[in-house]
Amino acid sequence: MGEWDLRRLRVLRAVDECGTVTGAAERLRLSPSAVSQQVSALARQLGAPMLEPYGRRVRLTPAARLVLRHAELVFGQLERAEAELAGYLHGEAGEVRVGAFATAIAGLLVPAIARLRESAPRLAVRVVEAEAAGAYGLLAAGEVDLALSLAVQPGGGDPRFVQSVLLSDPLDVALPPGHPLAGAPGLRLADLAAEPWIYGAAGPWREITLAACADAGFVPERAHTAADWTAILAMVGAGLGVALVPRLASARRGGGAVVRALPADLPTRRVVAAVRTGTQGTPPLRRVLDALAEVAATVQPD
Known part of the structure; x- marks a missing residue:
């Protein structure tokens, strides 16, 4: 039978809707002979007549109606695909x-x-x-x-x-409540060089903490290892050490820790978006x- 020709199926649908070859030709902006040729070619391809006389008009044969019933499903799916593709190309779907x-x-x-x-x-x-x-x-x-x-x-x-940088997120320092430096004006990261520190064992946050402290002139002594902010702030609040905290995580502050900005040092981390x-x-x-x-x-x- 070969491949289905969507153009011929659309011509057949137009003939069915218009009731005449001439009407279908006007709708499709084709000549009547071109419409007749498309319908005849479809009939030869499928091995069954597509049209039969009906007074002064024509109508689809039972075989043609069977074919068109399935074709309508294809047309509907293609229209949905076109709409989805248009949305995709405008970034509105997918x-x-x-x-x-x-x-x-x-x-x-x-x-x-x-x-x-x-x-x-x-x-x-x-x-x-x-x-x-x-x-x-x-x-x-x-x-x-x-x-x-x-x-x-x-x-x-x-x-x-x-990569593209989305934002530079300042790093604040979390101190236990009652810490001698918790309310000190002009707090510097170097002032905390002798404190026990809390940060992760591996990964980017460890590198960020080490780099910020190195810029301040010291290597932090890690007393406790943690990566979750709730756990870190709870340990700081309990007086187990100090930690750097990204400001983006400020909504998750808790545990009684005192969080101070470091405007003189301005440690930051850069949050980036990456794609292939x-x-x-x-x-x-x-x-x-x-x-x-x-x-x-x-x-x-x-």
Whole structure:
């Protein structure tokens, strides 16, 4: 039977709706002979007549109606595909999988998704929580389309990825309540060189803490190891040590810790969005990146 010709099927539908070859020709902007040729070719291809006389008009044969019933399903599916493609090309439809660490999910990704639900409700964003150190691995493996991580990761020099900085997140210091320096004016990071510190055993946050303290002229003595902010602040609040805390995580402060800014030192971490090279122009991905940038601009700390 060969491949189905959608053009011939559309001509057949027009003849059915108009009731005459001439009417179908006018609708399709074809000559009557061209319409007749298309219908005859379809009949030869399918091995069954498509039209029969009906007074001064024509009508579809039972075989043609069977064919057209199935063709209508195809036409409907194609129309839905065209609409979905149009939405995709405008960044209004599709799916984007985002791997992000916890504070980026709470502070950046969730507000961005809320915006996209209003502006692009057919665009689905799937969230995968991942440590900042593991986000690039998910991206490289194709398990996510976009990774929110920290600039200390090696992705900045990796040609497989394209990075953009979303914000510079200041680092504050968390002190136990009643600490002699908790209310001291002009607090400097170097003032805490002799304190017991709390930070992770590995990963970007460890590197950020070590780098900030190195800039202040000392190596922090790690008394306790933790990566979760609730746990870290609880330990600080209990007097077990001090810790650097990103301001983006300020909403999760607790445990009685006193959090102080360090305006003289200005330690920061850079939160970045990374995508695989070559995908950065994909409309849905571009739409999510733009929403993240908009949210970052509103939460950019002073």
